[in-house]
Amino acid sequence: MTHHYTPELATTLKQRRQTLGDRLTTPVLLWSGSAPARNFPANHHPFRASSHFLYFAGVPLQDAVIYLHQGQLTLFMEDATPADALWHGSSPTRSAIADRLGAAAHYPLAELRQVAQGAATIPVQNAATRQQQMQVLGRPLGEANALQGQDLALAEALVALKLVQDDGAIAALQKAANVTVKAHLAGMAQTRHAKTEAEVRAAMEMVIMASQMEPAYQSIVTTHGEVLHSQTYHHSLNPGDLLLVDVGAEHPLGWAADVTRTWPVSGQWSDSQRAIYEVVLAAHDACIARIQPGIEYRDIHLTAAKTITEGLVALGILKGDVATLMERSAHALFFPHGIGHLLGLDVHDMEDLGDLAGYAPGRKRSHDYGMQYLRLNRPLQTGMTVTIEPGFYQVPAILENSKNRDTFADCINWERLADFKDVRGIRIEDDVLVTETGCRVLTSALPTQADEVLQCLKS
Numbered sequence: 001m002t003h004h005y006t007p008e009l010a011t012t013l014k015q016r017r018q019t020l021g022d023r024l025t026t027p028v029l030l031w032s033g034s035a036p037a038r039n040f041p042a043n044h045h046p047f048r049a050s051s052h053f054l055y056f057a058g059v060p061l062q063d064a065v066i067y068l069h070q071g072q073l074t075l076f077m078e079d080a081t082p083a084d085a086l087w088h089g090s091s092p093t094r095s096a097i098a099d100r101l102g103a104a105a106h107y108p109l110a111e112l113r114q115v116a117q118g119a120a121t122i123p124v125q126n127a128a129t130r131q132q133q134m135q136v137l138g139r140p141l142g143e144a145n146a147l148q149g150q151d152l153a154l155a156e157a158l159v160a161l162k163l164v165q166d167d168g169a170i171a172a173l174q175k176a177a178n179v180t181v182k183a184h185l186a187g188m189a190q191t192r193h194a195k196t197e198a199e200v201r202a203a204m205e206m207v208i209m210a211s212q213m214e215p216a217y218q219s220i221v222t223t224h225g226e227v228l229h230s231q232t233y234h235h236s237l238n239p240g241d242l243l244l245v246d247v248g249a250e251h252p253l254g255w256a257a258d259v260t261r262t263w264p265v266s267g268q269w270s271d272s273q274r275a276i277y278e279v280v281l282a283a284h285d286a287c288i289a290r291i292q293p294g295i296e297y298r299d300i301h302l303t304a305a306k307t308i309t310e311g312l313v314a315l316g317i318l319k320g321d322v323a324t325l326m327e328r329s330a331h332a333l334f335f336p337h338g339i340g341h342l343l344g345l346d347v348h349d350m351e352d353l354g355d356l357a358g359y360a361p362g363r364k365r366s367h368d369y370g371m372q373y374l375r376l377n378r379p380l381q382t383g384m385t386v387t388i389e390p391g392f393y394q395v396p397a398i399l400e401n402s403k404n405r406d407t408f409a410d411c412i413n414w415e416r417l418a419d420f421k422d423v424r425g426i427r428i429e430d431d432v433l434v435t436e437t438g439c440r441v442l443t444s445a446l447p448t449q450a451d452e453v454l455q456c457l458k459s
């Protein structure tokens, strides 16, 4: 992976380390994590380095720790053993890796204790690595979403840095976005030849893998769009089905894309499918049109909620006054999630830190029905990257819930809703960079217009 380490990246990383050093006087130790083994130690699950480590180290080293202090990086890791070379191929020496990383010094892991005193860290997801973190630091570590003391100060500094993407990050995010667009076009083109969801998924992941990237999260390719994060691929594709496809590529250095399109398997929308698609698209477009520095992301969410409510009233699915329906969160019966989230080195960037990144200081997540899944509640700033992903879903667990049916009895025309039963779920999701004058949609090369999507299905 060190072949991705370009002079531009070296400059970007130096800048990131210096900015952290300027913000935080406390030294920092960040672990990359280990590949979990299956039934024997060399049979690894795929390795993914911790994103906080990657942000400063740049490359996904395994079983490595970086010490950051006053803008300098010190690398701790073992040199590869002859057995590593036998099973996994030869790798550069620690000294060579340290050179590439611009490290001030490098040591074996046993030396970590020399610098552990008073160091701040972020607990990683991997349990074995977390044990090492506690041993080295000589103190218990809780969950990353409930940090205290120096660790909380570190998390706050990381949030301040990583909320706004630097040029290196934007370039990598754009590359992930470009490959994702190609993958979606391949999925669209494959649909008329495919018999199952799995075949469309395979065509899309082939593009991602052939581009030397990986899926940034488990691909969603489903005729059951009402299952928000469906992870099965066995359903057959039938002419009246919509296929909801939420697939994103991850750049080799970790940066993610996150894109959803929904298309008709037959190559033609039914009237009911097209009508709902236009409502979701109107919400998508209205949200993107409003993005600029200073606007509250919560207001972008409410723009989607309003556009969807208006659209469903116009179609006769919801009944009543739009403002009152929104106040009662009636839209959330069909649009039960937030309008999007931060995007970066993770698809839901920094959500390991709970709402520390997503919510501005002093703001707490609401438990209101329409707001509970709002993952980002901050004013937008130039350089932030977010997703915009409105949707419409008929989720049985929501619509058949007796409490909901009582509470919203006067809001829904059930008879009219039955005309739309061939719409299980539609989501349209793009990746957006906030710019000084508005925004740039990193994934704009992938069509969203209903007729353009049909053209892509034919190609």
Ligand code: GLY
Residues within 6 Å of the ligand: 217, 246, 258, 347, 389, 429
């Ligand atoms: N792909 C997961 C999400 O859209 O949040």
Ligand code: MN
Residues within 6 Å of the ligand: 258, 340, 341, 387, 389, 429
């Ligand atoms: Mn998303």
Ligand code: MN
Residues within 6 Å of the ligand: 246, 247, 258, 259, 260, 429
């Ligand atoms: Mn997504």
